[in-house]
Amino acid sequence: MKVYQTKDIRNIALVGGAKSGKTTLAEAMLFEGGRINRRGTIDDKNTVSDYRPIELERENSVLSTVVYAEFNGKKINIIDTPGFDDFVGEVIAALKVADTAVVVINAQNGVEVGTEIAWRNTSLSNTPVIFAMNHLEHENSNFDETVRQMKTQFGAGLTVFQYPVNAGVGFNSVIDLLKMKMYKFPENGGAAEITDIPDGEKGNAEEMQAALIEDLASTDESLMEKFFDAGTLTEDEMREALKVGLRNRTLFPILCIGSKHNMGVKRLMEFIFNNAPAPDEMPPVLTVKGKELKCDPSQPIAAFVFKTSIEPHFGEVSFFKLYNGEITEGTDLINSKTGAKERLGQLFAVYGKNREKLEKVVAGDIAASVKLKETPTNSTLHTPKNSDDVVAPIEFPEPKFRMAVKVQNQGDDEKLGTILSAMHKVDQTLMVEYSKELKQVILGGQGELHLNITKWQIENIEKVPIEFVPPKIPYRETITKSAKATYRHKKQSGGAGQFGEVHMMIEPYKEGMSWTTEFPVRGSEEHPLSWGGKLVMNNCIVGGAIDARFMPAILKGVMEKMEEGPLTGSYARDIVVYIYDGKMHPVDSNEISFKLAGRNAFREAFKNAGPQILEPIYDVEVLVPEDRMGDVMTDLQGRRAIIMGMGREGNYQKITAKAPLAEMNKYATALSSLTSGRAMYSMKFAEYSNVPADVQMQLLKTYEESQQEEE
Ligand SMILES: Nc1nc2c(ncn2[C@@H]2O[C@H](COP(=O)(O)OP(=O)(O)OP(=O)(O)O)[C@@H](O)[C@H]2O)c(=O)[nH]1
Ligand SMILES: [Mg+2]
Known part of the structure; x- marks a missing residue:
């Protein structure tokens, strides 16, 4: 294949609402670029871009597909992205490398949630945008209303470069305001007949072109002056203004296509080659x-x-x-x-x-x-x-939806592990965590659909039946006050006996605290815990009541209980242990005895030290249209969330809150139904905090019941 130079390359991402026609557009572009000689369709399940079994099954894109076409000796790389919000990671990755985004819009539906999300992502990645108005031959398509909505939502820089002459059933012609020509497409699409603008349309076209020229002039002050002096711009000035405006994101052209019937696709490609930035024309x-x-x-x-x-x-x-x-x-x-x-x-x-x-x-x-x-x-x-030239990584969104996954057939565990790690390689928003603590494999994704599709693939492609169960919450246990306990471990059964006695005090650990003055601390060991927080062991033994060689055994006993907390079996954290007295037996004392004495003394003391369960709290950020704000707030409060702030962001209200993970199960689905899919949210681990008393009671009860079941 020919080697393409930088200036002859265009990298575009097709983004936009679900089912707006991106994959069909990619197919038409491949056809126009001579890569394929017959256009496949979604219905016939034979497009180049939607080729994976899951995409054929669902008739929509799930992963992005990279394709390319050649056009007049140049190369266009096209990344067709999925429209459903659950696959947003694919859109973010595509926008990282694309130099222009083509936002496809369904003219029947106007601005959709998916359009808003696509727009927002192009703003975040600072990618130039061309809008392609699609589905124009539908009875209910409404070009003018859609443009009005787009301008309201996305700002004044949106400018009509083409408009349909006869939108609706029988649609086949558009007026191109840059060329001031009419493009009339044959019934089955393809090469347009380019004619003068019919008389009846001239007045309208001239008016629209005047608006376009004014928009172009307003991208640059010196151009604006020229425009005021001459009343118009030359063709060269218009082209330059268009290029600069596109690149700077001050101008967003709106073009018309019919991707299913291959109308206007060639002109869109030509427009991209003439005006959209080559890779080296983008900011470095x-x-x-x-x-x-x-x-x-x-x-x-x-x-x-x-x-x-x-x-x-x-x-x-x-x-x-x-x-x-x-x-x-x-x-x-x-x-x-x-x-x-x-x-x-x-x-x-x-x-x-x-x-x-x-x-x-x-x-x-x-x-x-x-x-x-x-x-x-x-x-x-x-x-x-x-070696310093390392490109800043794509920031994939954190998981919003979690499920624990279980294989149905024993022995499939290893296979599932291999499958999931391969799936994560391909889809970086699918997170897999083997939680030793919860004894569960947790899958994290962008929504219920995302995880259900993952399940479908594991079961239908990999043939491993699985089950989703609610993920357990990684609670923690701690204490709120000090308490003492004494425990004597003594065993006398024939031969050698066991003996160890430990006197212990425990108190809550806080960063920078000073030790109690009740006993002199002779040695202090700080143990940072892999699950967060600390355990401090203070040796206050005087007069050799317990030999120093038994101290590690006592620590081991305490640590065993820290790993399986006395309240609910969760990890314990942030505790100071003082070993201040004890007893040994000249013959029977050994390590096992002191380990058991240490463990049991710790368990006893813990129960009397105002034990407290902690739960993970997440920072939650929700972007919601103003009219749904009240519902979303009420729902969040029902989830024990604390609202931290509210404020406007673009067309949305932004709510920030702190919410317990335990209440956020399936939040993605709930939020979507509360707002008809018009809200977005993200969440990130923030801290551990006390669970309320009633929740603690319930957790203790549930744990007790589960222990009894096991017995
Ligand atoms: N009538 C008509 N149908 C279209 C047009 N463009 C696409 N379609 C149909 O709309 C449906 C969705 O098209 P796709 O190309 O899969 O849309 P998409 O944007 O790739 O969808 P996702 O990948 O799921 O976001 C298919 O049935 C297409 O045949 C169009 O211009 N007119
Ligand atoms: Mg698609």
């Missing part, structure tokens, strides 16, 4: 150390892996964008994460599950390599000369 990408990578082929190689896919026929595929340099087949590079050497044995241009070999990739291009040893998504591959 920053490395983690703040250095700028300017998409320069003469610089040392910096290739950023933004996507990993596992294909039945050729294994693991790593998709990368080349931010600097040129790569030829067989190049040895270094992985920024591990320092390991990777050989890019083969390079490919990919379209869905098909691929074509490449000899060389030039800065700015997107390509793939296969069978890399250990280069997961978010790695940068570089040369020994430029």
Whole structure:
């Protein structure tokens, strides 16, 4: 395949609401670019982009697909992303490497939740946007109303570059305000007949073009002056203003397409090549150390892996964008994460599950390599000369929805582990955690749909039947006051006996505290706990009441109870233990005796020290349309959340709150039904805090019952 230079490459992401027609548009672009000679459809389940079994089953995209097409000697890399919000990680990754986003809109539905989310993500990634109005041949399509909604939601920079002459059934013509021509498409799409604007449409077109020119002029002050002087702009001035406005995100053109019937797709591609930024016209990408990578082929190689896919026929595929340099087949590079050497044995241009070999990739291009040893998504591959050129990673959203997963057939555990780790490689928003503490495998995802789709794949593709159960909550136990206990372990059964007696006081641990003056502390050991918090062991033994060699055994006994707390078997934390007295037997005392005495003294003292269960609290952030604010607040309060703040953010109200994890199970689903899917939220672990008394009672009761069942 031909080698494409930076200026001849365009990288676009197709984003937008679910079912707006992105995959169908990608198919039409592949057709127009000569990559395929017949357009597949979603109904016939034969598009290039939706090819995975789960996508064919559901008839929507689940993972992003990278494809490319050639057009007038240039190359367009297209990343078709899924529209459902549960797959937003794919959109974020695509926007990291795309230089332009095409936001596809269904003109029947107007601005949808998915459109808003796509828009918001393009703002966060600072990606130029072209809007493509689709589904124009529907009876209920409404171009003007949709444009009005878009301008209200997304701002004044949105500008109509094309409008449909006859939207609705029989739609086949658009007026192009840049060319001032009418494009009339044949019934089955394809090459348009380009004619003068009919007389009846001229007045309207001129009025619309005047508005367009004014919008273009207002992207730049000097242009605005020229516009006031001359009353218009020259064609060159218009083009330049369009390019600059797109790149700076001050101008967002609206074009018309009919992706199902391949109308306007060629013109959209032409528009992209003429006006959208080439990779080196975008602001430089920053490395983690703040250095700028300017998409320069003469610089040392910096290739950023933004996507990993596992294909039945050729294994693991790593998709990368080349931010600097040129790569030829067989190049040895270094992985920024591990320092390991990777050989890019083969390079490919990919379209869905098909691929074509490449000899060389030039800065700015997107390509793939296969069978890399250990280069997961978010790695940068570089040369020994430029180890600092590490691209800042894609920030995937934290999981919002958790389920514990159980295999139905004993013995499938290991298999499930392998499957899940492969799925995580491909989808970085699918988190897998083997919780030793909860004795559960916890799956975290972006929503119920996300996890249900994961389940479908495990069961139908991998043939491992599984079950979802509610995830347990990682509670903690601690104490609120000091207490003492004495325990004597004594066993006399024939031969050698066992004897150990421990006198212990415990009190709550706080950072920077000073020890009690009740006993002189002769030695203090601080043990940070892997599950958070601390245990301090203070040795206050005087006169050799307990030999120093038994101290580690006492610690071991205490630690056993810290690992399986006396209240509910959860981890205990933040406790100071004073061993202030005890007794030994000249013959019968040994380590096991002191371990048992230590453990039981600790358990007794704990019960009298105002024991308290702690629960994980999360910082929750919800973006909600104003009219649903009240419902969302009421619901949050019902979940024992504490509202920390409220404020406007764009078209949303932002609520920040602290909420217990125990109450947030299935929140994604509840919020979606409260707001008809119009809200967004994220949550992150914040701290542990006391559970209320009634919740503690309930937890104790449940634990007791579960213990009895086990007995
Ligand atoms: N009538 C009509 N149908 C369309 C048009 N574009 C797409 N469709 C249909 O709309 C449905 C959804 O199209 P897709 O291309 O899968 O939409 P998508 O945006 O990729 O969907 P997700 O990947 O799920 O977000 C399919 O049945 C398409 O055939 C259009 O312009 N007109
Ligand atoms: Mg799709």
